[in-house]
Amino acid sequence: MDRVRDHVAQPLGEAVAPGEKKTCVVLLLPFEAQLLVETDTFGSQVRIKGKETEFYLCMNRKGKLVGKPDGTSKECVFIEKVLENNYTALMSAKYSGWYVGFTKKGRPRKGPKTRENQQDVHFMKRYPKGQAELQKPFKYTTVTKRSRRIRPTHPG
Numbered sequence: 001m002d003r004v005r006d007h008v009a010q011p012l013g014e015a016v017a018p019g020e021k022k023t024c025v026v027l028l029l030p031f032e033a034q035l036l037v038e039t040d041t042f043g044s045q046v047r048i049k050g051k052e053t054e055f056y057l058c059m060n061r062k063g064k065l066v067g068k069p070d071g072t073s074k075e076c077v078f079i080e081k082v083l084e085n086n087y088t089a090l091m092s093a094k095y096s097g098w099y100v101g102f103t104k105k106g107r108p109r110k111g112p113k114t115r116e117n118q119q120d121v122h123f124m125k126r127y128p129k130g131q132a133e134l135q136k137p138f139k140y141t142t143v144t145k146r147s148r149r150i151r152p153t154h155p156g
Contacts, residue, residue, distance in 0.1 A: 063111030089120035
């Protein structure tokens with residue numbers, strides 16, 4: 001069985017129905033991997049599937065990241081956690097406290113050796129090439145001294 005190495009992605013940050021697929025591209029040394037991020041339930045549970053290999057990223061009972069052709073087991077479900085520093089961490093749904101992590105060289109780290117505050121488990125969301133313009137611009141509102149919101153300003 002092939003292993004899914006150096007494959008981890010972040011969803012596009014939109015609310016989607018369970019089972020709906022989102023495509024993401026993540027740059028990991030030395031190549032780009034195209035991945036499908038599927039929502040498992042309403043909330044932040046996701047499955048990660050390699051587009052080329054069609055294998056799901058899973059964490060086995062020893063905490064090792066492996067690829068499986070069938071992603072229906074709880075080992076292949078991860079909980080997306082947005083951290084205080086605006087990075088995202090992926091925690092195993094089956095093994096609480098174990099995170100998806102990669103070393104600086106791109107090698108996967110075992111789940112029991114990872115913690116939420118380690119840089120190896122921090123990931124940043126990226127849009128695929130050509131889809132950056134799908135981001136909505138910020139809307140600014142003016143605020144009075146009494147901290148009341150009034151009508152939004154229109155760029156003119």
